[in-house]
Amino acid sequence: MKLLSFIVLWSLLIPATVSGIDMQPETIRVAVLKGAESVTLEGNGLLLTDGNGEPLRVNLPLQIRKYKDGLSVNNRRVRSLRATAPAFLLINGKGYRGIIEVLPADKGILVVDELPLEDYLVGLINCEISSQWPIEAVKAQAVIARSYAVYQKAARKNALYHLESSVMDQVYDGCDIEDSRAVRGVRETAGEVLTYNGAVIQAFYHSNCGGHTEASENVWGFALPYLSGVECKYCLTSPSVKWQLSIPLKKLESQLRSSGYHVFGVKDIKPGIRNRSGRLQDLTIVSAKGRTVISAVNFRKAIGYSVIKSTNFDVRISGDEAHFTGAGYGHGVGLCQWGAKQRASDGFDYREILSYYYPGTKLEKISTD
Numbered sequence: 001m002k003l004l005s006f007i008v009l010w011s012l013l014i015p016a017t018v019s020g021i022d023m024q025p026e027t028i029r030v031a032v033l034k035g036a037e038s039v040t041l042e043g044n045g046l047l048l049t050d051g052n053g054e055p056l057r058v059n060l061p062l063q064i065r066k067y068k069d070g071l072s073v074n075n076r077r078v079r080s081l082r083a084t085a086p087a088f089l090l091i092n093g094k095g096y097r098g099i100i101e102v103l104p105a106d107k108g109i110l111v112v113d114e115l116p117l118e119d120y121l122v123g124l125i126n127c128e129i130s131s132q133w134p135i136e137a138v139k140a141q142a143v144i145a146r147s148y149a150v151y152q153k154a155a156r157k158n159a160l161y162h163l164e165s166s167v168m169d170q171v172y173d174g175c176d177i178e179d180s181r182a183v184r185g186v187r188e189t190a191g192e193v194l195t196y197n198g199a200v201i202q203a204f205y206h207s208n209c210g211g212h213t214e215a216s217e218n219v220w221g222f223a224l225p226y227l228s229g230v231e232c233k234y235c236l237t238s239p240s241v242k243w244q245l246s247i248p249l250k251k252l253e254s255q256l257r258s259s260g261y262h263v264f265g266v267k268d269i270k271p272g273i274r275n276r277s278g279r280l281q282d283l284t285i286v287s288a289k290g291r292t293v294i295s296a297v298n299f300r301k302a303i304g305y306s307v308i309k310s311t312n313f314d315v316r317i318s319g320d321e322a323h324f325t326g327a328g329y330g331h332g333v334g335l336c337q338w339g340a341k342q343r344a345s346d347g348f349d350y351r352e353i354l355s356y357y358y359p360g361t362k363l364e365k366i367s368t369d
C-alpha cells in the first residue's frame, strides 16, 4: 500500500509540474529605464544573481552604475544583474513587479522589467487613462493595450525587450498606481485581444481624435484595413479637444533646422491639403531660403509631439510669432480614448466601442494562464 500511494503521489505530482511549466503566464519585457547613469534598487526579500547566474550578496539598497562594459553594484563588478522579490521591487523608489534585469547599454544603464502581461496591464491603465472612467472604457483600454503588447512581443521577439515604457509604445510607470478598478478592467477582459483574419492586430490608439480618426497610411505609410479612420464626434465635448499656442518664429526655425530643414528667416507657413480626417498632409515654410515643403507628421515631430498636439491645425503668422489653433491630441490612429470614454458613458459596452474604432476586427481570447 505504501508503494502504491508513493506511485500515485508521483503520478499526481509529475503532471502538475509539467502543466505548471506549460501554463506559465504570458510575460512581457518592458524597458523601464534607458540611458540612466545610476540606478537604486531595493525591496523586501530581494534575490539577486549576476550575469553568470551566480547568487549575489550585497547590502541594500543597491547603487548600480555602469562600469566599463559591465556594472558596478555597490562597488562590486558584475556583467549584469537580475533581481526578483516576492511582491515588488523598488527602482529609484518606484515599485515594479516581476523580474528586473539591469544591463549595461551603449549609453548608461538599461533596466528591463519582465512581468506577467496581465500585471503589466493593471499598472498601465492609470498611465494611459484614468481607472475612474466608466468601466467599459477601462475594459476597452485593457483589450487594446493587451493586443498592442502581444503584437509587439511577436514582432520584437529577438530584441532585448518588447516595449518601451513611454508614448513610443505604451506608457508604463510600475505598480504604484494600480488600483481595484484597473484590476477589474483587466480581469473582466482577461486574455482578450482584437484579431483581424485570425492575427492579433496592431491596436494603435491615441488620446483624442478631434472629430475623425486617421488612416494609418497617412501617419506611417502603411495601410491596414482596420485602421482606415472613422468619424468620432464623441470626443468633441472633452476638455482637451481644442488647443492653441504661439511660437516665436526664431524658435520654430531653430527647431526645424535642428531636424535638418534648411529654413532661414521664416516669413510664412502655408497649410497644404488635408486628409479625409481633416488633418494636414503637409505645409510649406516660406523663408528667405525659398519654399520648403514638410509633411505635417514630420513638422509635429520636429516641433514636439506635446507642443503641436495633432496635425489637425491652422496656422497664421502675426508679427514674429506663429499662432496655431488645432483639434485633437495624438496621431489619431485607432481608438480615440476620450471618444471611448464618452461612448461608455452613453451606455455602449467595450465590445461595441472596440468594433467601432477597429472595424472588421474580432474579439478573441488568448491563453494567459
Ligand SMILES: [Zn+2]
Binding pocket: 208, 209, 210, 211, 212, 213, 232, 233, 234, 235, 236, 336, 338, 339
Ligand atoms: Zn475622437
